[in-house]
Amino acid sequence: xxxxxxxxxxxxxxxxxxxxxxxxLGGMVVMHxxxxxxxxxxxxxxxxWYDMDSMIYISAISEMEAIMxxxxxLIRDLTETALEMKPKFVAVVGAPIPYMIGTDLPAIAAITxxxxxxxxxxxxxxxxxYYTKGVSMALEAIVRRFCTGPAxxxxxxxxxxxxxxxxxxxxxxxxxxxxxxxRENGMDLGACLSMGSTLEDIAGAGRxxxxxxxxxxxxxxxxxxKKQYGIPYxxxxxxxxxxxxxLAKMLKEAASSGKDLVSYRPVGKNQAPxxxxxxxxxxxxxxxxxxxxxxxxxxDKTRISIIGESIFSASLAAAIELDCGIPTRVLCPLDTEDIxxxxxxxxxxxxxxxxxYLPETKIIVGDPMYRVLCGKDQRFCPLPHEAFSGRIYxxxxxxxxxxxxxx
Amino acid sequence: xxxxxxxxxxxIGKSTIVSNLSAALTERGLRVMQIGCDPKADSTLSxxxxxxxxxxxxxxxxxxxxxSLEEITCSGxxxxxxxxxxxxxxxxxxxxxxxxxxxEKLAVKGAYETFQPDVxxxxxxxxxxxxxxxxxxxxxYAEKVLxxxxxxxxxxxxxxxxxMAIDNFKGRGYAGLGGLILNRRNVKDEEAKVQxxxxxxxxxxVGRIDRSDLVTEAETMKKTVMEAFPDSELAETFxxxxxTIIF
Numbered sequence: 001x002x003x004x005x006x007x008x009x010x011x012x013x014x015x016x017x018x019x020x021x022x023x024x025l026g027g028m029v030v031m032h033x034x035x036x037x038x039x040x041x042x043x044x045x046x047x048x049w050y051d052m053d054s055m056i057y058i059s060a061i062s063e064m065e066a067i068m069x070x071x072x073x074l075i076r077d078l079t080e081t082a083l084e085m086k087p088k089f090v091a092v093v094g095a096p097i098p099y100m101i102g103t104d105l106p107a108i109a110a111i112t113x114x115x116x117x118x119x120x121x122x123x124x125x126x127x128x129x130y131y132t133k134g135v136s137m138a139l140e141a142i143v144r145r146f147c148t149g150p151a152x153x154x155x156x157x158x159x160x161x162x163x164x165x166x167x168x169x170x171x172x173x174x175x176x177x178x179x180x181x182x183r184e185n186g187m188d189l190g191a192c193l194s195m196g197s198t199l200e201d202i203a204g205a206g207r208x209x210x211x212x213x214x215x216x217x218x219x220x221x222x223x224x225x226k227k228q229y230g231i232p233y234x235x236x237x238x239x240x241x242x243x244x245x246x247l248a249k250m251l252k253e254a255a256s257s258g259k260d261l262v263s264y265r266p267v268g269k270n271q272a273p274x275x276x277x278x279x280x281x282x283x284x285x286x287x288x289x290x291x292x293x294x295x296x297x298x299x300d301k302t303r304i305s306i307i308g309e310s311i312f313s314a315s316l317a318a319a320i321e322l323d324c325g326i327p328t329r330v331l332c333p334l335d336t337e338d339i340x341x342x343x344x345x346x347x348x349x350x351x352x353x354x355x356x357y358l359p360e361t362k363i364i365v366g367d368p369m370y371r372v373l374c375g376k377d378q379r380f381c382p383l384p385h386e387a388f389s390g391r392i393y394x395x396x397x398x399x400x401x402x403x404x405x406x407x
Numbered sequence: 408x409x410x411x412x413x414x415x416x417x418x419i420g421k422s423t424i425v426s427n428l429s430a431a432l433t434e435r436g437l438r439v440m441q442i443g444c445d446p447k448a449d450s451t452l453s454x455x456x457x458x459x460x461x462x463x464x465x466x467x468x469x470x471x472x473x474x475s476l477e478e479i480t481c482s483g484x485x486x487x488x489x490x491x492x493x494x495x496x497x498x499x500x501x502x503x504x505x506x507x508x509x510x511e512k513l514a515v516k517g518a519y520e521t522f523q524p525d526v527x528x529x530x531x532x533x534x535x536x537x538x539x540x541x542x543x544x545x546x547x548y549a550e551k552v553l554x555x556x557x558x559x560x561x562x563x564x565x566x567x568x569x570x571m572a573i574d575n576f577k578g579r580g581y582a583g584l585g586g587l588i589l590n591r592r593n594v595k596d597e598e599a600k601v602q603x604x605x606x607x608x609x610x611x612x613v614g615r616i617d618r619s620d621l622v623t624e625a626e627t628m629k630k631t632v633m634e635a636f637p638d639s640e641l642a643e644t645f646x647x648x649x650x651t652i653i654f
Binding site for chain 2: 099100101110
């Protein structure tokens with residue numbers, strides 16, 4: 001059956017992605033939605049809720065307000081609350097009801113900004129897209145609005161991290177480990193969108209030499225920063241023992257050449273957009289090592305399948321292949337682009353797609369809620385994904401950044 | 408690129424006027440795109456000689472995102488790029504939401520960048536009855552709204568409502584009111600009644616179109632007046648109106 005999840009959970013929606021991406025930035029996030037059961041935005045999928053303050057509100061739109069198109073009440077509430085709370089910005093986020101009645105949230109944000117003098121942004125979320133799209137919308141909007149500093153580069157090579165949210169990286173220390181790894185490789189850390197950085201840090205993100213895109217949600221912001229500041233980006237997450245060294249090298253290479261790279265794709269196919277002339281570098285050999293097991297007669301012998309977000313999973317697959325020598329492919333049910341996957345990887349938007357491809361594999365790596373799809377003769381390796389199962393598995397969610405992967 | 412939304416009471420002649428304006432502008436060497444924003448999907452019918460054109464919404468329903476611009480547009484008379492939003496089955500769904508989705512899809516598919524039209528017309532169903540039908544006048548779409556009206560009371564009420572909606576949207580960066588097109592039905596005191604409306608809503612008449620049987624004759628031929636009767640006085644009227652609103 002199409003568009004039916006009969007056995008597995010569903011991923012967080014775009015609203016959650018926006019809330020997560022903006023959580024630490026000092027803004028006032030208002031979900032324009034009916035009241036009731038809205039704690040999911042801030043509790044079930046938000047591990048920071050109990051330890052870190054953030055202004056997240058629900059507009060509590062009523063049936064009659066929806067029917068009558070009473071935008072004025074929302075504008076009034078936004079204005080009064082913003083003037084009282086004095087947030088650094090206001091984000092008004094759509095949901096199924098405003099989506100269906102065609103509420104113009106960017107226009108409402110513009111009016112609120114005129115009334116309050118506080119930067120306001122409207123997000124046309126609808127609860128029917130994945131969180132990946134929400135993170136993408138939010139991070140792109142934030143850099144467009146607040147990254148206004150000069151395009152003067154820092155002295156030492158500095159790196160922004162784009163696309164880091166607990167929805168993909170949990171609070172298990174992974175993002176801190178990425179930051180440590182950047183420093184250990186002699187590079188400075190710029191801004192991290194969106195964990196551990198302030199709006200002021202983001203304002204200066206245009207000074208970095210290169211951006212590291214760690215999830216699909218960071219790609220649109222990276223492309224904007226490329227266009228606006230000429231900052232190249234490298235796609236990848238430094239999982240495992242050997243892959244981080246390759247990734248660090250690519251960051252330095254991109255900073256020098258200005259070319260955008262997808263770290264886990266073989267050289268020749270790793271530029272975004274595709275096309276490269278560096279056929280003789282060591283990276284070429286590394287790329288062949290990564291993808292070599294999926295070519296020719298061995299293409300049907302994939303032993304590990306990772307289900308998850310494209311950049312996270314493809315980076316992990318590359319790390320497994322380098323560290324353990326086991327052919328690994330990605331099954332991606334979420335928003336992505338072909339350039340963010342390798343040739344052996346597959347887009348699997350439906351549960352049926354997963355059930356079609358999973359029998360071909362020996363080991364399944366994925367959120368514990370995917371275990372139901374694991375056959376009796378297959379091995380399941382749980383890798384909790386906050387955007388799929390919430391905080392249920394937080395205590396057992398491993399940090400795999402820049403360290404040896406368990407067999 | 409000039410983007411203009413045409414509103415007015417249902418049946419007042421919007422599609423006929425817009426199609427003729429589109430055809431008239433192509434005579435001046437301009438590239439024109441006409442987007443029908445009506446579930447009936449008949450805005451561009453005379454430009455495409457009655458040939459079928461899949462609507463945007465039906466295409467989205469069947470193919471999700473896996474379709475190209477070529478599948479939802481066609482080149483009509485004079486090279487006018489034709490597109491029809493379409494809508495839900497009558498009596499079901501939400502037509503207003505459909506207009507939003509259709510216009511968003513056109514934008515996402517890169518219609519404006521691909522065709523690079525000099526002029527875009529949004530031919531909108533009747534009144535601004537809900538949020539969806541304000542979409543063509545929102546920021547990023549039309550910069551100017553023209554309202555087609557006659558001197559008939561119902562048409563004048565509809566025009567006043569549309570003007571009120573435009574006024575309500577002040578501060579949102581929406582399109583402004585560019586004037587009225589008087590499509591004469593030869594009712595008593597027609598000019599005076601429409602002039603009174605102009606005073607009430609602080610606008611002016613930008614063009615007057617006389618009632619003519621040529622419109623019906625051209626429709627029967629599945630053509631615009633510009634194509635069927637290019638030497639007629641009515642065709643000349645459309646040329647002058649096109650010049651007034653674009654140049």
